[in-house]
Amino acid sequence: MIMGALQTRGQDVDLPIKDRFTPFVRRDHSVSRIETACHYIDAHLAAADLGAERLCRVLAVSRRKLYYLFEPFGGVSRFIRERRLAACHRILRQGEDARLISTLAYDHGFSDPAHFSRLFRARYGYSPKEARRTTA
Numbered sequence: 001m002i003m004g005a006l007q008t009r010g011q012d013v014d015l016p017i018k019d020r021f022t023p024f025v026r027r028d029h030s031v032s033r034i035e036t037a038c039h040y041i042d043a044h045l046a047a048a049d050l051g052a053e054r055l056c057r058v059l060a061v062s063r064r065k066l067y068y069l070f071e072p073f074g075g076v077s078r079f080i081r082e083r084r085l086a087a088c089h090r091i092l093r094q095g096e097d098a099r100l101i102s103t104l105a106y107d108h109g110f111s112d113p114a115h116f117s118r119l120f121r122a123r124y125g126y127s128p129k130e131a132r133r134t135t136a
Contacts (some may be wrong), residue, residue, distance in 0.1 A: 013116055033059055033069055034078060037059055040058050041083055042087075042118075045080075045084050045087055045108050045109055046085060046108060046109055047109060051080065052067070052076045080109075084108045084109050084110065088104055088116075089123075089131060091104060092104070092131040092132045101113065101117070101132070104128075105128075116128070
């Protein structure tokens with residue numbers, strides 16, 4: 001089963017994707033489409049062109065349907081951004097990856113390290129550098 005994190009009251013809670021999305025999904029077949037999308041997004045976080053157009057092709061759905069599926073999560077772009085940030089956060093907190101923070105950002109689909117740092121701080125309340133420092 002796919003695992004992912006849901007931000008709840010400032011804590012990461014691991015829940016199967018099916019369980020996370022069930023309250024938001026309007027039909028059962030939408031859960032499988034979202035699970036497929038999450039698999040694909042997680043496997044292709046580094047792709048700079050990962051977005052709505054690419055997901056529409058992979059899922060064989062219209063842009064309208066894709067936006068409808070991701071509406072409860074703030075949209076497709078926000079969902080992808082959050083997954084990228086969560087992956088970077090996990091790596092930084094583990095403290096075993098010696099890559100530069102800018103390289104980590106590039107490797108997860110962010111095109112500007114400064115923008116990545118601002119998003120990271122807004123999301124977690126501390127900088128990527130501080131996240132790495134707390135594990136060392």
